[in-house]
Amino acid sequence: MRRTSRLIPFGFVILALAVLLPLLPSAFGHTLGSSCQTPEKTEGRCVHFSSCRLVLRHYAMYKEHMPPVIMRFLQRARCKPKNQGYHLCCELKDVIPANANSKLK
Template identity: 70%
Template sequence: MRLTCRLILFLCYNCCLLVILLPTFCHTQRSCQTPDKNVGQCVHFSDCRFVLRQYGMYKEHMPPVIMRFLQRSRCRPKVDGYHLCCLLQDVIPANANSKLK
């Protein structure tokens, strides 16, 4: 009986960890294709240097062509925040000190 309880607790604990951590691992490593057919990674917009450069240049007056490109780059549903397919060389690593690199 005691062994069964320990086994159940162990399984519950590990399953809870998987349920919590698995979506994080899946979403951060998801590869995708940019609108111009390049290999990218699906990341939050603030983790993409391309987006930060465009915003730095244009602020709220971003040209329509760039806005359309960013809209076509979406790779996850809106409920998860604004995620887009970012070129691999523009992805800011998760361990970077500043999002503005």
């Protein structure tokens, strides 16, 4: 009995990778965002707001009554369009690792 192999056309593999690769970060949870510069000109990472200790501290302190100066700072820190969720440039020391529990309290 002769075994025949079925080869997948190379173009199909490239197309599948182009479609699937952008979906992988969301499939595997939070990933470390891209490099960015905070409004204070320090190195940071573009992460979802719930992965930034600075935001969680401010929220814990002020709840929904955040002072306008803090709100303006957070608006200047945005690093992705609104339609991709609220991502901001978070200082490296404040980025919460992906495996940590980062629920708002």
